[in-house]
Amino acid sequence: MGWWLAARRRDQATGVISRFDPVYWTVNFPRPMMASVVTTAPDALRVDLVFQRRGDLAGLIWEAEDRWDHPLLAYATARDFRGCRLRFRWRSSGVIALDAVNGPVLTIEGRDAGGAPRAWYVRLWNYASGAADDAEVTIDFADVAGGFLLPGEADPVWAGDVDRMFVSLVPPGYVAGDTMPLAAASEGWVALTGIACDGPGSVLAIGDVVVPEHGLSIATGYDDGYNQTPARLLRNVLQLGYRGDILHYVGMSHYFRLEPASGGFYASLAGGALNRACAAWHADFAARAKALGYGVIWSLSYELLDQHCWGDWKQRAADGSPALTGWSPPSTLLSPAHAGAMAYLRAVALAFVGTAQAAGLAVKFQVGEPWWWVMADGRLCIHDAAAQAALDNPAAQNLKGTVNTAVLDAAGALLAASTLALRDAVKAAAPEAQVLLLTYLPTVLDPAMPEAKRANMPVGWASPAFDVLQLEDYDWAAAGNAAASERAVAAAQARLGYPAARQHYLAGFVLRAEDRLQWRAIAEAAERGRARGVAATFVWALPQVARDGFTHFDQEADLTPFDDVSFPIALGREAEVVPELSTAIVTSAGGAERRNAAWAQARTRYDVGPGVRSEADIAALLGFYRARMGPARGFRLRDPFDYEAKDQLLGTGDGQTARFQLIKSYGETVRRITRPVAGTVALKLNGVATSAFTLGDGGVVTLDVVPAAGVKLTASFLFDVPVRFAEDQLRVSRATFLAGAAASVPLVEIRE
Numbered sequence: 119m120g121w122w123l124a125a126r127r128r129d130q131a132t133g134v135i136s137r138f139d140p141v142y143w144t145v146n147f148p149r150p151m152m153a154s155v156v157t158t159a160p161d162a163l164r165v166d167l168v169f170q171r172r173g174d175l176a177g178l179i180w181e182a183e184d185r186w187d188h189p190l191l192a193y194a195t196a197r198d199f200r201g202c203r204l205r206f207r208w209r210s211s212g213v214i215a216l217d218a219v220n221g222p223v224l225t226i227e228g229r230d231a232g233g234a235p236r237a238w239y240v241r242l243w244n245y246a247s248g249a250a251d252d253a254e255v256t257i258d259f260a261d262v263a264g265g266f267l268l269p270g271e272a273d274p275v276w277a278g279d280v281d282r283m284f285v286s287l288v289p290p291g292y293v294a295g296d297t298m299p300l301a302a303a304s305e306g307w308v309a310l311t312g313i314a315c316d317g318p319g320s321v322l323a324i325g326d327v328v329v330p331e332h333g334l335s336i337a338t339g340y341d342d343g344y345n346q347t348p349a350r351l352l353r354n355v356l357q358l359g360y361r362g363d364i365l366h367y368v369g370m371s372h373y374f375r376l377e378p379a380s381g382g383f384y385a386s387l388a389g390g391a392l393n394r395a396c397a398a399w400h401a402d403f404a405a406r407a408k409a410l411g412y413g414v415i416w417s418l419s420y421e422l423l424d425q426h427c428w429g430d431w432k433q434r435a436a437d438g439s440p441a442l443t444g445w446s447p448p449s450t451l452l453s454p455a456h457a458g459a460m461a462y463l464r465a466v467a468l469a470f471v472g473t474a475q476a477a478g479l480a481v482k483f484q485v486g487e488p489w490w491w492v493m494a495d496g497r498l499c500i501h502d503a504a505a506q507a508a509l510d511n512p513a514a515q516n517l518k519g520t521v522n523t524a525v526l527d528a529a530g531a532l533l534a535a536s537t538l539a540l541r542d543a544v545k546a547a548a549p550e551a552q553v554l555l556l557t558y559l560p561t562v563l564d565p566a567m568p569e570a571k572r573a574n575m576p577v578g579w580a581s582p583a584f585d586v587l588q589l590e591d592y593d594w595a596a597a598g599n600a601a602a603s604e605r606a607v608a609a610a611q612a613r614l615g616y617p618a619a620r621q622h623y624l625a626g627f628v629l630r631a632e633d634r635l636q637w638r639a640i641a642e643a644a645e646r647g648r649a650r651g652v653a654a655t656f657v658w659a660l661p662q663v664a665r666d667g668f669t670h671f672d673q674e675a676d677l678t679p680f681d682d683v684s685f686p687i688a689l690g691r692e693a694e695v696v697p698e699l700s701t702a703i704v705t706s707a708g709g710a711e712r713r714n715a716a717w718a719q720a721r722t723r724y725d726v727g728p729g730v731r732s733e734a735d736i737a738a739l740l741g742f743y744r745a746r747m748g749p750a751r752g753f754r755l756r757d758p759f760d761y762e763a764k765d766q767l768l769g770t771g772d773g774q775t776a777r778f779q780l781i782k783s784y785g786e787t788v789r790r791i792t793r794p795v796a797g798t799v800a801l802k803l804n805g806v807a808t809s810a811f812t813l814g815d816g817g818v819v820t821l822d823v824v825p826a827a828g829v830k831l832t833a834s835f836l837f838d839v840p841v842r843f844a845e846d847q848l849r850v851s852r853a854t855f856l857a858g859a860a861a862s863v864p865l866v867e868i869r870e
Contacts, residue, residue, distance in 0.1 A: 418467050454488065767831070
C-alpha cells in the first residue's frame with residue numbers, strides 16, 4: 119500500500135477543458151431554499167430550484183480558482199477573462215425572466231485595474247437576443263458593462279483579475295432580504311445549452327491523472343457535494359482509482375421537502391419525500407455511476423438538521439433537552455419510538471430505492487449509525503414522549519455511572535425494531551436488495567460506558583438480521599489507536615456474529631485541513647481492514663480526500679527482508695562496534711570548513727567474528743548465514759554497548775494521539791527503536807506506571823486511552839539492532855580457527 123498527500127500538480131498528466139465547461143459550475147444558496155446543478159450534455163447544464171421565501175436567491179457560479187477538485191485533477195487558476203467570449207442559449211421557468219427587474223444578473227467579483235476590490239453587475243438581458251425565457255446570450259469579457267440600462271447606466275467591467283462570477287436566480291415576486299415564507303414552495307429551473315467559449319483565453323489546463331485501480335472504495339456525502347455536478351464528483355472518484363461500490367450518504371440537511379409552520383420550515387412528505395433539486399441531482403448521480411460501472415450504497419441515518427425537525431420527533435434527555443450534535447448548525451436524532459418519524463424515514467428510504475431502480479442499479483441500502491444519543495456527560499436520550507410511553511416512563515440513565523440494564527435492553531430492542539422495520543420496507547420494494555447496517559464503534563463500545571452496547575448495539579441486530587455489518591471508528595483510526603479498534607471489532611463480531619467476509623470497514627476521516635497528517639494513520643487503518651479480510655474497505659470521504667490531496671495506490675508488497683530472530687552467537691569482548699556517518703566537508707582556501715551531514719543519525723557496523731569460539735560456533739554461523747541468504751535478509755543483534763533505554767521521553771499528550779514511537783535520544787539526535795525486546799517495555803504516564811497499552815510492529819506503542827494534553831509518556835526497555843550480513847561471502851576455516859585467529863564476520867545496521 120502507498121499513499122501521498124498531493125498539494126499541487128507537478129509533472130503529472132495534464133489535459134485541457136474549455137473555460138465555462140458545464141461540469142465545473144457550482145451552485146450556492148441560503149437555507150431553507152434548495153438548488154442543484156447537473157450536466158445534460160457536453161455543452162449543457164440544468165439548475166433545479168426550490169424557493170421557500172420571497173427573498174431567496176441562488177447563484178450559478180464559475181470560479182477562477184478550482185477549490186473543489188483533488189489537486190491532481192483541478193483546472194488551472196486563470197483570473198484574466200478578457201480573452202474570452204462566452205455564449206449560450208438560456209431557457210427558464212419559475213424564475214424571474216431575463217427582461218424583468220431583478221432578472222438574472224451576472225455578478226463579477228474581483229479587482230479593478232488599480233487592484234481595488236469591487237464587483238460589477240451585468241444584466242444578462244442587455245446581452246441577449248430572443249424571448250425573456252428563451253434567448254441567446256453572448257458576452258465578450260473584453261467589452262462588457264454592468265448597469266441596468268445601457269448605455270446610460272453603463273459600468274465598464276475590467277475582467278483582468280476576477281475571483282468568481284455568478285448568475286443570480288430568484289423567484290417571481292422576489293423582494294431582497296424578505297424572509298416571509300411563500301404560501302407554498304415555488305419550483306423553478308434554468309437550462310444553459312450550447313455553452314461555448316472562444317478567444318485566446320478560452321482554454322484551461324486541467325489535471326488528468328489516472329491513478330491505477332486499487333483495493334479501496336470511497337464514501338461520498340450529499341451534504342458536502344450538493345453544490346457540484348455529479349459528473350465532477352464521479353470524475354474524481356474514477357480517476358483517483360476507487361472502484362466497487364460508492365457509499366453515498368444522502369445527508370441530513372439537503373434532501374428533504376419542507377413545509378412552513380409556526381415561523382419555521384419542517385420536514386414534509388407533501389408532494390413526495392425528496393425536494394426537486396435533490397431528486398434531479400441523485401437521478402443524474404445514479405445514472406452516471408451505473409454507466410461507469412459503480413454500485414451505489416444509499417446511506418440514510420437517523421440524523422436530521424435540527425431547525426427543520428418537528429419537536430416531537432427529537433430524542434430528548436430526562437430534562438427535556440433535545441439531542442444535538444456538534445455540527446454547526448446542529449443536527450438532531452430522530453426517536454426510534456416515534457411512529458411518524460420512523461414512517462418519514464421509511465418514505466425517504468423508498469424514494470432513494472426508486473432512484474436506484476430507475477437507473478438500473480442493484481439496490482443497496484444502508485441504515486446509517488442508528489442510535490440513542492448520549493450527552494457529553496453520559497445521559498441517555500430516551501425521554502421523548504414516544505420513548506417514555508414505549509419504555510414505561512424510565513428513570514434517567516447515565517451511561518457513565520450506574521445504570522438499569524433492563525431499561526437499556528428495552529431501549530436497544532426498540533432501536534432494533536425500528537431498524538428492522540426500515541429493512542423490511544426496503545426489502546418489500548426491492549426483494550433482492552442488500553441491506554447494510556453501520557455502527558460507530560468509539561461511541562457504542564466506549565470503555566467509559568461499558569453498558570452502552572445494550573442500548574446502541576442491540577442483540578436484535580445479530581446476524582442474519584442484515585446482509586452486511588459496516589464498522590466505523592474514525593476517532594480511533596485518525597489517532598492511530600489500532601489497539602482500541604482491534605478490541606472493538608472483536609467485541610462487535612462476538613456480539614453480533616458477522617464474520618469478516620460479511621463486514622465492511624470505514625476508515626477516516628480528517629475533519630480539519632490542519633490535521634491532514636492524520637491520513638497516515640487512516641491509511642494504515644484501511645490496510646488493517648483489508649488484511650482482516652472484510653468484503654470492502656471505504657475511505658471516508660471524498661470531500662476530505664480532495665481537500666487534502668490524499669492519493670492512494672496499491673503496490674506490490676515488499677519481500678519480507680527481515681527474519682525476527684537473533685544472531686545465535688554471543689558477541690565476544692573483542693567485537694568491533696563502528697558507528698558511521700556521512701558528512702561532506704568543504705575546506706576553503708583560508709582553511710575554514712563547511713560541513714553538511716547527509717544522514718540524520720549514525721548507522722552502525724559490527725564485526726562479530728571474535729565471538730566465534732568453537733567449531734560448533736562455526737557450524738552455527740554457517741547455518742545462520744545460509745538461512746539468511748547472506749545479506750538478503752536481516753535479523754536481530756544485541757549491541758553489547760547500547761541495548762537499553764531508561765525513562766526515555768516518547769512524547770507529550772495532546773488529547774488526540776494514542777500511538778507513540780519508541781525512541782532513544784542522544785542529545786538532540788533521536789534514534790527510532792524498531793526492534794524492542796518483547797516483554798521488556800514499561801511505560802509511565804507522568805511517572806505512574808501503566809500496562810494499558812499494546813506494542814505493535816516497528817516499535818510503536820498504542821495506549822488504550824488517549825493521554826490528556828500535557829501528560830508526559832516515558833518508556834524503559836531493552837532493544838536489539840536490525841542488521842544484515844555485509845558481504846556475499848563468509849570466509850571461515852578450521853585451520854584459521856585452530857591457529858587462534860579470529861574470523862571476520864562483518865554486519866551492517868538496517869534502516870527501518
